[in-house]
Amino acid sequence: MRRISLRNGNGNGISFISFSADSVITGRSCSSCDYSKESISVKDKIGVNSSNLDDAVTLFHQMVTMKPLPSVVDFSKLFKTMIKMKHYSAAISLFRQMLKLGIPINNFILSIMINSYCLMCRVDCAFSVLPIYLKNGIPFNAVTFNTLLRGLFSENKVKDAVELFKKLVREKICEPDVVTYATVMNGLSKRGHTQKTLSLLRLMEQGNTEPNIYIYNIVIDALCKDGNLDAAINILNEMKQKDIHPDVLTYNSLIDGLCKLGQWEKVTSLFSEMVNLNIYPDVCIFNTLIDGLCKEGKVEDAEEVMKHMVRKAVEPDIITYNAIMDGYCLRGQVDRAKRIFDIMIDKGIKPNIFSYNILINGYCMTKEVDDAMQLFCEISQKGTKPDVVTYNTILQGLFKVGKIVHARKFFAEMLSAGFIPDFYTHGIVINGYFKNGLVEEALSLFNKLEGKREITDIEFYNVVINGLCNIGKLDEARAIFEKLSLIGLLPNVRTYNKMIHGFCLEGLLDEANDMLRKMVENGYLPNVFTYNALVQGFLRCRKITEMTTFMKEMTGRGFSFDATTTELLVNVLRESPSVLDMILDLHSKIMK
Incomplete structure (x- = not known):
């Protein structure tokens, strides 16, 4: 037996x-x-x-x-x-x-x-x-x-899936094939476990199952989503050396990652490389580029790309228009977004619920919640039905303007309409409570949901940890962090980043460094958010020598300062102009 x-x-x-x-x-x-x-x-x-x-x-x-x-x-x-x-x-x-x-x-x-x-x-x-x-x-x-x-x-x-995979390999119950590896790697990467995904690629390379383009695409996409474009491009080069040709999905992930980092010269280079390989950009690639430009605030450039699409006989679709609408909304120009909305209708493209959600989000971002509610009421009249994202967006907008009573009432309406709140909904409510100073209500809802075992996603815990860190309750945040493994959840890179950010906000730099070490030991590489949090912490405490160490490592990996880091650095330079010489010296060493 x-x-x-x-x-x-x-x-x-x-x-x-x-x-x-x-x-x-x-x-x-x-x-x-x-x-x-x-x-x-x-x-x-x-x-x-x-x-x-x-x-x-x-x-x-x-x-x-x-x-x-x-x-x-x-x-x-x-x-x-x-x-x-x-x-x-x-x-x-x-x-x-x-x-x-x-x-x-x-x-x-x-x-x-x-x-x-x-x-x-x-x-x-x-x-x-x-x-x-x-x-x-x-x-x-x-x-x-x-x-x-x-x-x-x-x-x-996730833990049971990983354990099952390990047992198959360890006890040779069944030889994993390329689909086995792809299933595990895709499951891990979608939950932010990029380093574990990369480790599986290395394990696969040592075994009898050769990775194919689909496997490499999973790894490249995960690295790009983590902002680790250098590693992603290294994997691309490894593929080429093994005569595994990249496809349109490979370039889509890379272009998406580069767009998010604002590295437009590399985006242009990849476009040229694609064409040289007879891989012509499809509507998905163009949409990725348009979305990237819009996220950077370059919406006019995005509209030019859309015109270029038309000249190349690639018809813009509803995703194209939605991306440009979203770009204008992110800039607070909801009137321009509405113009694109109307143009789309004139072109015979019927708006979908994503189109409405984008406009509603735009109104909520500019705190025009009444306009958002009016558009919400129009959705059903146009033959479209609101979804849970619609409710989540308005709920978030109400919390943003401090309308707690209205938010609670709208949440009740959502339930009466038959919508089941997802973990994003609960995350919005808890985050709203934290930001409006209702800490007891936030923790009460968290404990209630946790008691019912309704929370199975690490991102929900990230919201709670972030809320506690932002109000200085680091002991409570650390307690939740440390029990994650006991309830079968693995912290991801965002979990570590939120803990590091919390420690840095309170000037607890030794604890932040300890969390960074734990992060690396558990197979997670620091990303652009990690470095910015650490550099900000050192700048706030005026620990310039330590800051330059991380700055060197950060720039060496191709990461850039965000707006908050830049602002803190400018403030430090005003107080201590000599720091500029140190930074210039560091920059010259990096460029050599």
Whole structure:
């Protein structure tokens, strides 16, 4: 008998990862996942066209009574069709009948069942399918575990996904393929674990599975999102040396990253490189460039790029117009954004909810909340429905102008309209409470949500840590930070940055340095935000020598000062002009 257990020493982990060949998918082994035949007859619960489901069930019952039985491939096709129709629980119920009738199964059917559970957000029950492989002598394959890994990441069970992957490799349960690596790397990178993603690339390079363009694109995109463009370009060069050609997605990530850092000469260079490689910019690339220019406040330049698109026979789409609208809103020019909105309609492009959300956000940013509310009321009249982002934006706008009572009322209206608050909603409310001095209310809501175990995203904890750090409650922030690993969440680079920023605000530079060391030890490289926070801390405390050390490292990695750092530096120079000589000397050494 073969047994696999992914539980850790203290009994934590996924309850259905431990299994043996003696346990099968029965009501006893996974009682919470038991789907009776009644579930098939309840059409409204299934929520799909009943005639399609009835046809599938009728066909199944005909198939199991045929002599001889149809092939296992025929049953596989039926289940696949049901999954396409999103009849997950019905497919599982019929599969259970197959087992009771002793009808042969194969690994494809088992993979479909695992995928069904995962699509129902029941990855715990998906693991209960594994013993059936062992009992029927069906070997595990990469598809089996790739599906489980996707399910774990989709439920934000990052630690369990990482542990499962490690066990597959360590105990050679199944040889990971390129999809396995891509699934884990994509899951980690999307949650800010860039260094771990890069480490997996290095592990992959040492093994039997060669990374392909998709793998490299995941790593490059993660590095670009972290602002680490030097490392991203190094990966690009590694690809080229291995004769792996970059594609339009590669350049899209790089151009997006360079745009965010304002490195327009490198953007131009990459555009030329693309054309030389016969990779012509599509609407996505142009939209990335337009969005980057708009985020930099270069909205007029963005409009010129849109005109260039048209000359190159690349038609602007709604994303193009939305980006330019957003650019004007970010500059506080909501009237110009409204002009683009009207032009878009004249071009025959119907505004979507993103278009409305951008304008509403523009009004909220300029504290014109009444105009935002008026536009909110117009949405339904135009045949569009508000989404949770619409509510979140207005909620944030109300907190921004200090209308706490109105914010609470609007939040209640959101709930009565049937919208379920996401962690962004709760983050906005808690952040609003912090910024308006309602610390007790913020912590009360946080404790309530945490008690219900409704918070499974590190970014929500980042909001709470940031709020506590900004009001000087560093002990409370540190306590939350230190318990993250105990509740199965891994701090990301933003978590460390917020703690470092909090320490620096209070002049606790030794603690900030300790947090930086912990950050690096746990596989996270400091980024532009880390360096700016540290340099600001040293400038506030007039520790110029220490500041120059970080400044040298920062500029050496291609990072720049932000507006706050620049302002603090100017203030220091006014008080101590001699500091300028030190900075100029440092600059000359860096340029050599």
